[in-house]
Amino acid sequence: MIKVHGLNKWFGKMQVLKDVNLAVREKEVVVLIGASGSGKSTLLRCLNFLEHPEKGRIEFDGRAVNPAQDDLNLLRRDMGMVFQHFNLFPHMTVLGNVIEAPVMVKRMRREEAVAEAKLLLAKVGLADKVDAYPCHLSGGQQQRVAIARSLAMHPRVMLFDEPTSALDPELVGEVLAVMKQLAKEGMTMIVVTHEMGFAREVADRVLFMDEGQIIETGTPEQIFERPVHPRTRDFLSKVLWGPFPQPAAGILQNNVFAGYSTAAV
């Protein structure tokens, strides 16, 4: 569904993406992991052209996107995006946030958009917050509104850019639960996250990025239990064990993931 060929992106003199190739199939859940500054978010933002890559090609549904000629607004309608800092519109109610794009962009009738928005908000567990303003919601609630807002455009793929990184630890679960549900329903998803538990449980494929390159890719078991690349091992031992003595990656399977049923993956 999405294909990326030889993507290169520079910020000034710094090259943040180096010849990235990636293919995502319909209904696939791809999770991007890697250290801060490894280019995960930039790659994600290139997919819907919030960042313009200097070199490389991005195909959507078998058609190469040409940012100079194509209407990127049409492309973006099909790609929902959820941001680390939610970016809800503070001057609109929760309902206003969700119906804004369907009404203004798709020219949907207001009543129709409202009815659908209420369903979406119920789905993310916020049916009672329809008339609240974003500033009165917790971070987890705001992020769930943001997900509903994206879904209101009926995107064909959802991009998640560290959706839980700005949340208090106790609020992470509610957002991940909504994302899991989405994945179960067959949404195509590309997720940048530091939530290794989520990656392991929900991802079809995990990509490890380092210094602007995808250096390892595989199923969650492959990446988490039998990482090949030394950088992957190094990264995983740091995020899973903290800055303390680093055990061999193989030990992980029995300890850290004890809570997850391996049968599910």
Added chain:
Amino acid sequence: MRFIHYFTGSIHFFLQAALLTLELTAAALAMGTVIGLIFALMKISGRKPLRYIADIYITVIRGTPLIVQLFVIYFGLASVVDFGSFWSAAIALAIHNGAYIAEIFRAGIQSIDRGQAEAARSLGMNYKLTMRRIILPQAFKRIIPPLGNQFIIGLKDSSMAAFVTVPELFGVAMQLASNHFADLQFYSIAGLYYLALVLMFTLLVNWLERRLQVEKIQ
């Protein structure tokens, strides 16, 4: 005692003049706000030529005195196009205030978190829609205090129109002062009228600010 005598005796002249001052200010600031918004958008535009034009406009207008701009338009352009004294003054004031208002708008727009525009664009909203529905409504709330300040300056600067024969507050004061050889009294009276107008205006701005604060910004 003479002051009160002059004050009461001149009320109908000054009220008429105050009305003209208000009309002139309203016309000038309405045009100036439109000019300001256009040049603010040009200045943050991705197109270099537009940014340059906006830069030149702001630099020239902020770098020259209002009275010079006013005389250029009223006397200088008289041979080319004659706007009449009222509209010459209104246009000069609009162009003058527009430069400052452009900077106020620009600062307001740029103070809105980038994430807002990114969220809007990621939903498929185009640039215009993003500005109109997402950025400007939020920016507008933030610029009310500086914009109100600029409007007060504009109101007082409208007194310059007296020098191109507009019979507004200051023009009437000059006339009465010389007719009655009473400079102290009539210029002070004019000052009182300006003060009253500015106070009214301040109350209006404060009220607007409070009203818009109801929906709180994050």
